[in-house]
Amino acid sequence: MVIIEVGNKLSAALSSLLARVILIFEPISPRFVSFLLRRKLKEWKNKGLIDGYEARTERVGKFHHKVHIDLDLTPEQANRILKRYVDPCIKKDQEVM
Numbered sequence: 001m002v003i004i005e006v007g008n009k010l011s012a013a014l015s016s017l018l019a020r021v022i023l024i025f026e027p028i029s030p031r032f033v034s035f036l037l038r039r040k041l042k043e044w045k046n047k048g049l050i051d052g053y054e055a056r057t058e059r060v061g062k063f064h065h066k067v068h069i070d071l072d073l074t075p076e077q078a079n080r081i082l083k084r085y086v087d088p089c090i091k092k093d094q095e096v097m
Contacts, residue, residue, distance in 0.1 A: 030057035030065050037067070050077060 034057040041053040052072035059065055073081070 026063065027059065030059045033057045033065065033067065037069070041069075041071075049080075 034055060037055045037057070038053075041050065041055055044050050045053060050071050050073055054070040055068065057065055057067050
């Protein structure tokens with residue numbers, strides 16, 4: 001019984017600490033998201049999947065962010081993306097009907 005009470009107190013203290021840490025780092029999260037997004041887009045550009053990109057993340061409010069992504073694609077790249085992601089959705093819709 002004592003072990004359970006100590007575990008519950010430890011868990012509550014850990015949760016409280018984690019919540020405080022998250023609140024401290026929340027204002028810089030757009031920079032971190034932008035960093036990860038740009039890294040992935042750079043990888044895609046190096047692979048030739050896209051020609052260029054522009055990405056930015058802005059903090060609108062607490063835990064509320066906007067992500068802006070502008071991709072430069074050739075017609076072939078756009079066609080490849082549409083075939084890969086849109087065609088399966090259309091086929092699923094046609095099967096349902």
